[in-house]
Amino acid sequence: EIVKIGKDVENFSLGDRVVATHHVPCNNCEYCQRGQHSLCHSIHNTKYYPGGFSEFVRLPAVNLAKGGVLKIPDSVSYDDASFVEPLGCVVRGLRELDFKPSRSILVLGSGLSGQLVIRNAKAYGAGKIIATDLNDYRLDFAKKSGADLVIDAKQDDVIKKVLAETDGQGVDYVVITAGAKILFEQAMQTVKNGGKVLLYGIMAPGTIIDFDIFPFWQKQVQLLSTYAAAPIDLREALELIRAKRVAVTDLITHRLGLVETGKGFELTANAADSMKVIINPQK
Template identity: 30%
Template sequence: MGIQGEKLQTKVNVPTMMKAAVLNKPFDIEITEIPVPQIEDDEVLVKVMAVGICGSDIHYYEHGRIGRYVVEKPIILGHECSGIAVAVGKNVTRIKIGDRVAIEPGITCGRCEYCKGGRYNLCPDVKFLATPPIDGAFVQYIKHREDFLFPIPDELSFEEAALNEPFSVGIHASKRANLQPGSIVAIMGMGPIGLTAVAAVRAFGASTIIVADLEQNRLDAAKRLGATYTINILENDPIEEIKRLTGGKGVDVAFETAGNPKALQTALQVVKRGGKLAIVGLPPQDEIGLNIPLIADNELDIFGVFRYSNTYPLGIKLLASKFCDFKNLITDRYSLEQTKEAMERARTNKKESLKVVVYPNGIIEE
């Protein structure tokens, strides 16, 4: 069905056309006009207010692919997003016009064994924003199924709500590793996923958080989010430093969030006997050599982490509590018309930029 005309006319003026930033091919982003999508009975039309640029967006922008996901036709990127509900389908009951919402970007089937078992992130039929061939959120309006929209309180900014997406990865990794209060945790890689993982493990009660990266600005940001110790790997050997900080024992849980083979091997080396390793980052190659005798002899548990499931309500609650200042992660702000510049900034300015945000309906300072 189309947009609920009568409801809209009395509350929100929605245009028929909108601007979108379209990736035609690597390094080629064009601002064009496309129709505002028409919603189905179980969908909501959302006016997109903030979209964070993710590492996957950069991969598609730069290389046109991530593993088996290949950009074969023009695509709209962006999946870390939030906005305002401006139209609702007739079967929508939980979201109303005017609600400020965080958008969980993966729409799953709800019927397969993974969905029914609560691990819907493994659904083989998921439609995930900005993952080929599904268009993403670098648009002024987007339609989304109601059950993957979550109201946010007034005290939570649109920017913070968009950051609930990468934050959810850290929450899910903490759940996968059954992270216990009082744990000593190491996190390799302080990109946006690693930084939000610092906040996640802190929320789960980690007593000591050791982080490693080669960019000092990211280490400084990790410290502000609650990291106990930071290691600049250009200056110190992370294995030696972590062993020193843990009295030679190693950490209870290590996260690898950089997608770097060396970082993964390092993470494995710093886990204590009987400890756990969560693999969050995706490396460019399919196979990486790991020390199998070390894994077996020390009975290490290794967890693969793919996106997240059932994390958004908890993430919103934690963010709204202001236990961490995620606003400080926002270093660069761009309009939709500046999406290419925003992508270049995120791609090339790792020494200064932490999180680059695009505002499809105008830059907002919150």
């Protein structure tokens, strides 16, 4: 909620409910003009103060000028609005894939990002949706999110299961949402001819992966990456939430006060029985 406003601010008022992004593109550079907003210098150098985990934040003028602040519709709760940024990142990722309805998709990793990929792909009319994880809790969530098949990567051979499920053809899209090296090999072996692999979750800097380049070339696979979300993605995410095309409320597993922020990070890192952990800065 806006509790204080600068004298030159227009189109926003005290009491407005808003969601703000910490990344704002300039909308003017060559990357922005090509629609590659997440390569913009500005998007890597903008932020709000003093940071997200505080009772109050100050938004710089650039956030207002470049579309980095969105009004929350009356029908959308603050909790649901907290998904605008993560869902916006998924919207951008599927945009990078040039996602088409009725195509099959494999989601490698079923944490919060994976759940949102599943739900967004379903909202966009995906065909068969397959999801993997090592955690039974997350796999159960993936089923609720709309996955047609979930694969326990602890017990099953992911590559064999996916190929068996697709008559040996593989899937149109593979989205890697976690940072495990083995997922890259699984992606390259399960994407079909002419398919696309999206690096959504990425491994640590310095990670080196060896893979056979010949099948990659022969299959004419496209390897893509994505980062962050631009205002256009955030607006689409907010509308998907408002229209209930992508349900998010049930993904919230914990609500904590500001003093429990450390516990929230622990829950997220342990990835045992948590999904979306919300920090309420006023508690």
